[in-house]
Amino acid sequence: MATAAKATKYVGKPIKRKEDPRLVQGIAHYVDDLKLVGMLHMGIVRSPYAHARIRSIDTTKARSAPGVVSIVTAEDVDGAIGPVPCGAMIPDMKPAPRPVLATGEARFVGEGVAAVVASDPYALQDAMELVEVDYEPLPVVVDPEKALRKDSPRVHDVHADNAAYRWELEGGDIKKAFKQADRVIKVHLTNQRLIPVAMEGRAVLAQYDRGDNRITLWSASQIPHILRTQIAAMLNFPEYGVYVIVPEVGGGFGSKLNVYSEEALACYLAMKIEKPVKWTEGRRENFLATIHGRDQIADMEFAVKRDGTVLGLRAHFIADLGAYFQLLTPLIPTLTGLMCVGPYKIPNVRAEITGVFTNKMSTDAYRGAGRPEATYFLERGMQAVATELKIDPAELRRKNFPKAKEFPYATATGLIYDSANYQGTLDLALKKSEYKKLRREQAAARKSKTGRLMGIGLGSYVEICALGPSSAMPSGGWESATVRIEPTGRVRVLTGSSPHGQGEETSFSQIAADLLGVTMDDVIIVHGDTSAVPYGIGTFGSRSLAVGGTAMYRAIEKLRDKLLKIAGLVLSEDPANLVLRNKQIVSKRDPKKSMSFADAVGAAYTAKALPPGVEPGLEATHFYEPTNFTFSFGTHIAVVDVDPETGDVKLRKYIAADDCGNVINPLLVEGQLQGGIVQSVGQAYFEEAVYDDQGQLLSGELADYAIPRASDLPWIETYNTVTPTPVNPLGAKGVGEAGTIGATPTLVNAVLDALAPLGVRNIDMPLKRERVWKAIREATAGPSGRPRRAK
Amino acid sequence: MGVEIQVHVNGKSFQNEVDPRLLLVHYLREVLGLTGTHIGCETSLCGACTVLIDGHPVKSCTMLAVQADGAEITTVEGLSSLPEAGGGLHPIQEGFWEKHGLQCGFCTPGMMLAAVGLLRENPSPTHAQIRRALDGNLCRCTGYQHIVEAVEYAARKLRAHKR
Ligand code: FES
Ligand code: FES
Numbered sequence: 001m002a003t004a005a006k007a008t009k010y011v012g013k014p015i016k017r018k019e020d021p022r023l024v025q026g027i028a029h030y031v032d033d034l035k036l037v038g039m040l041h042m043g044i045v046r047s048p049y050a051h052a053r054i055r056s057i058d059t060t061k062a063r064s065a066p067g068v069v070s071i072v073t074a075e076d077v078d079g080a081i082g083p084v085p086c087g088a089m090i091p092d093m094k095p096a097p098r099p100v101l102a103t104g105e106a107r108f109v110g111e112g113v114a115a116v117v118a119s120d121p122y123a124l125q126d127a128m129e130l131v132e133v134d135y136e137p138l139p140v141v142v143d144p145e146k147a148l149r150k151d152s153p154r155v156h157d158v159h160a161d162n163a164a165y166r167w168e169l170e171g172g173d174i175k176k177a178f179k180q181a182d183r184v185i186k187v188h189l190t191n192q193r194l195i196p197v198a199m200e201g202r203a204v205l206a207q208y209d210r211g212d213n214r215i216t217l218w219s220a221s222q223i224p225h226i227l228r229t230q231i232a233a234m235l236n237f238p239e240y241g242v243y244v245i246v247p248e249v250g251g252g253f254g255s256k257l258n259v260y261s262e263e264a265l266a267c268y269l270a271m272k273i274e275k276p277v278k279w280t281e282g283r284r285e286n287f288l289a290t291i292h293g294r295d296q297i298a299d300m301e302f303a304v305k306r307d308g309t310v311l312g313l314r315a316h317f318i319a320d321l322g323a324y325f326q327l328l329t330p331l332i333p334t335l336t337g338l339m340c341v342g343p344y345k346i347p348n349v350r351a352e353i354t355g356v357f358t359n360k361m362s363t364d365a366y367r368g369a370g371r372p373e374a375t376y377f378l379e380r381g382m383q384a385v386a387t388e389l390k391i392d393p394a395e396l397r398r399k400n401f402p403k404a405k406e407f408p409y410a411t412a413t414g415l416i417y418d419s420a421n422y423q424g425t426l427d428l429a430l431k432k433s434e435y436k437k438l439r440r441e442q443a444a445a446r447k448s449k450t451g452r453l454m455g456i457g458l459g460s461y462v463e464i465c466a467l468g469p470s471s472a473m474p475s476g477g478w479e480s481a482t483v484r485i486e487p488t489g490r491v492r493v494l495t496g497s498s499p500h501g502q503g504e505e506t507s508f509s510q511i512a513a514d515l516l517g518v519t520m521d522d523v524i525i526v527h528g529d530t531s532a533v534p535y536g537i538g539t540f541g542s543r544s545l546a547v548g549g550t551a552m553y554r555a556i557e558k559l560r561d562k563l564l565k566i567a568g569l570v571l572s573e574d575p576a577n578l579v580l581r582n583k584q585i586v587s588k589r590d591p592k593k594s595m596s597f598a599d600a601v602g603a604a605y606t607a608k609a610l611p612p613g614v615e616p617g618l619e620a621t622h623f624y625e626p627t628n629f630t631f632s633f634g635t636h637i638a639v640v641d642v643d644p645e646t647g648d649v650k651l652r653k654y655i656a657a658d659d660c661g662n663v664i665n666p667l668l669v670e671g672q673l674q675g676g677i678v679q680s681v682g683q684a685y686f687e688e689a690v691y692d693d694q695g696q697l698l699s700g701e702l703a704d705y706a707i708p709r710a711s712d713l714p715w716i717e718t719y720n721t722v723t724p725t726p727v728n729p730l731g732a733k734g735v736g737e738a739g740t741i742g743a744t745p746t747l748v749n750a751v752l753d754a755l756a757p758l759g760v761r762n763i764d765m766p767l768k769r770e771r772v773w774k775a776i777r778e779a780t781a782g783p784s785g786r787p788r789r790a791k
Numbered sequence: 792m793g794v795e796i797q798v799h800v801n802g803k804s805f806q807n808e809v810d811p812r813l814l815l816v817h818y819l820r821e822v823l824g825l826t827g828t829h830i831g832c833e834t835s836l837c838g839a840c841t842v843l844i845d846g847h848p849v850k851s852c853t854m855l856a857v858q859a860d861g862a863e864i865t866t867v868e869g870l871s872s873l874p875e876a877g878g879g880l881h882p883i884q885e886g887f888w889e890k891h892g893l894q895c896g897f898c899t900p901g902m903m904l905a906a907v908g909l910l911r912e913n914p915s916p917t918h919a920q921i922r923r924a925l926d927g928n929l930c931r932c933t934g935y936q937h938i939v940e941a942v943e944y945a946a947r948k949l950r951a952h953k954r
Contacts, residue, residue: 016888016889016891017888017891019896020887020888020893020896021880021888023893023896023899024867024880024884024887024888024893024896024899024903025827025867025868025870025871025880025884026825026826026827026828026866026867026868026870026900027827027868028896029826030826030829030897032826032829032830033820033826121817122810122812122813197931198895198897198931199829199831199837199839199895199897199898199929199930199931199932200829200831200895200897201831248895248896249895250829250831250895250896250897250898251894251895251897251931251932253931280830282833283831283832283833283834283836283837500895501894501895501896501932502894503894667891668891670891670937671891671894671932671933671937674933674934674935674936674937675894675931675932675933675934676934677934678933678934678935679931679934701834701836702832702834702836702837702929703834703836707929707931708934708935709922709925709926709929709935710921710922710923710925710926710928710930710935710938710939711919711922711923711925711926713922713934713935713936715918715936716934716936739934
């Protein structure tokens, strides 16, 4: 294994990105930058009600507005466009397919009611205001716990109640664990609803060519091939006539890992009008009608021994799914269930999930997707255990980690963790943060009269990455690559991965160049064009390098073997003795025996003297099916000061010690971690999708939904250990979501650690100033003379 | 109905008749075809549309094209023709590349122009000053730290250039 890591011209080095020159010059193209002759603009009229019967829609005025070309409602597309697909299947799940335009009823604020097409975006805005919809408001349910009550309004009339499904998982002997426990420690926690907020909203451009009966769809997507298949299915159009192209994408974080009604509507309208149709999402629409994430409530009980050993965990999760199912909506919470024991040896577990319908936008995969929730709940639980048992949180974790030699490690939830050294990242984090010194400083602060509230938070995590074996994935969990060495010796890699900021053009080039002994400039990575690239799955779930990169690796191996065979014949040398290096094929035994890479490539194409059984040409395809997930892990430490007067949290220091296996490019890994950690700062301290009880999204603009700004953050230090995975030949695990998984509980635990002497045990995220201030006030007898509240 | 405007963008002069309600960012993108300036919100909150107007960073979605009449505008496409770029990439572009200051690249043009504005006023900013100056520019990918390093890189390079 790790042959890729052995040839080290590029792999493992902090190489600057190949994609950057075009991006920093402003000459890269995102969907909204594209313009086609005769292009029209689509807009969606959206429901202002969270739940309403649509009595009628009057489009007469809008139709006669200047520039308007077409208007369609549910009635017009009925039978022509199928509902938004959902790929998740859970036994006894109640279906909640989303029609591309609200049919009969609207079930959340922002649901599309009509699509308007006009000649220019300004005329479009004017016309959309003229569409008159007569709504009859219906009772609304927003709170998932209330939605489960018998008397709750129902989101879907056809279902008896709002419980979309129940899912459960049990491992070990949970009853026995609780019988043997010295203590049972309970927590009730909320992981609030978040909005992904990629800086580029969604954008779609559809073109129809009647001569070829072909639809070309440019979309800001993470999954071009799945999108192609689903669009073909929704429109009942032959898949070979659908071409999806994903140009530059301005961030996704899971929000573009979906199939959306606007994509199908734009294709339908482009066909109907026979003109290209573009739709660019406004920021307000992005808040209302692009998938949301998280939104789970957990009740957990930890069965523990006095010494801190966790014997068992009982967990019940309520997952707010919103009104309809998008591509993976019901599936995401099950990842919370699967990962609920985290990096700990918890041999007995019972997890239950209740998925709930509410009159809100669908939740789905937002960076981490189910795992940040699991980790947050578990790590908050571990903090509670440490506090209750008066054990240092670092020691509590160490006590419950499986040892490095116990891997591969089988969890009670049925997963096999591939490889790890949890103590290693914990020790590294403790050392780099000078943990003991921090604790001494904290003890001194607690004794002093200044009232300074200093907190040290820990969070350990394990991340299920490289999604994943096909057995566990609705769409299949493999990835594809075709590698073509062209007659001039340049290498074209076609990958089914679909990067949107992760830098795979760079990391894949590093691997390919090393394997073939060429330069990175000799390699081009092509992605996101379904007519060029073999069928692929896409980029999400920290999978592109570990799964897509391995597909490429395997395809290159096939070509390498072929080239060496050809060179072996020319050089009269056993191919086993030949290596590719610096654009040469050289014998390890006899360096005089060598030929240029270009000549060997040329020989494959001119095909005059090929070894028996070797086909001409140099192209290979590999569909790589992983045998397991990979599991990255780490420990993070945050240090905060809380101002007792204002509730202000000052994040002073942040240390991350992570292990994502072999690192192909440390610059990119660092970038992923930094970005992920800061999204966690957002969840921990600032961000929350707030709906009022009528289902209006109150935090529906960037002004009200605070994503972190540059000045909100301290210097973040990242460190790593390297525990390669045995699952793939690269030894790489995945890092795209590690930051959002490990950091959120760390940041909250730090604040709770600061407030622990006051008896504060919980504050719900986000830990905004007023919430922290209120918790401090309620815990201490404030000037109002309110009594100290028992916790 | 249209209003005649004349602007200088990236060193070139343009004269156009525009709808009085046309936003400057739409003028740049749709009329002039300079699509390097991005739109992340249209409500002056994200900074993706930042350009330099008469040398100062301005969010081009907060302004009407007619208000830019007579102005000198620099967009990302014009960065490399500024004198300090010396014919190649501008130091800020180099800095973002060197320090991995971008991932998806969507916020990057606006970030770079805001940073150029800062460095013109303050050639040796501290980390805190860089962060404050970029507070009007949101990035969802990088976590900002590499952006801070990119701006420092450019500051160093620009100071050396002046000497
Ligand atoms: S588009 Fe102008 S500030 Fe966001
Ligand atoms: S690099 Fe993606 S938003 Fe900044």
